Amino acid sequence: MKKGILILGSALVLSSCVSKSKYTALQDQYNETSDELSKTRMELAACLDNKKNASKEIDYLKKTNYQLLKNIGNMSTLSKKEAENLERSLEQIKEKDLTIQSLQDAINKRDSVTFALVTSLKGATVGIDDEDISINVEKGVVYVSISDKLLFTSGSSKLSKEALAVLGKVAQVLKSQPELEFMVEGHTDNKAVRQGASFEDNWELSAERAASVVRVLEKDFNIKPERMTVAGKGEYAPVASNDSAEGRAQNRRTRIVILPKLDEFYSLIEEGMEKAK
Incomplete structure (x- = not known):
């Protein structure tokens, strides 16, 4: 009992030896340390969470890197196996490109000749009504269509005096292009020829x-006959309906078809291929 009283007395003595201000300071320091500890624990938890996420990311990067290395290896193996085939394919592509370029050059040259021809024909036929003569181009072929009223009397194949003037203008242009061949087509409407014709x-x-028309071009305008072809189309290539007088008038026509020089066209392609080698 005495011993317990002595310890309590000692504790009271010791506590009485610490000043109030020092005790307060120690209490503040304790609180500050406690706050720091809580903050550190929170930072530790965040670090552990970041470490977990980083570990996942590292695993993903490792897998990605492995797949990339695997793909590179496959590509390397494929390149070795298919190197010759790839080289041949590239050569074939190059040849096709050269062919396309040569063809384009030939087309451009052909179109230049066609444009010059059309320009000359339109210049030569200035003053003739557009309804009586038309000049157009379809797929590289030049067509000169002349109304029958400029060339023939109804139901006749005999050329009028006015026809010579019209054909003379066209012949002038055709003679300036002696390498071109052409076909002269006759067209009618669907009205049957009259009895006794x-x-x-x-x-x-x-x-x-x-x-x-061909005879006149040869005899009167000195165009070589081997350049010309005669064709009778009858009523079977109309450009308008035969149900009206206007439509039938459009169908009665003579058409000069200026043919492209296909052999010259292909020669241009071959020439381009030779230059590309």
């Missing part, structure tokens, strides 16, 4: 009209 049907009438 010198033609059996529209086939014969259209063919004879085309032949009359």
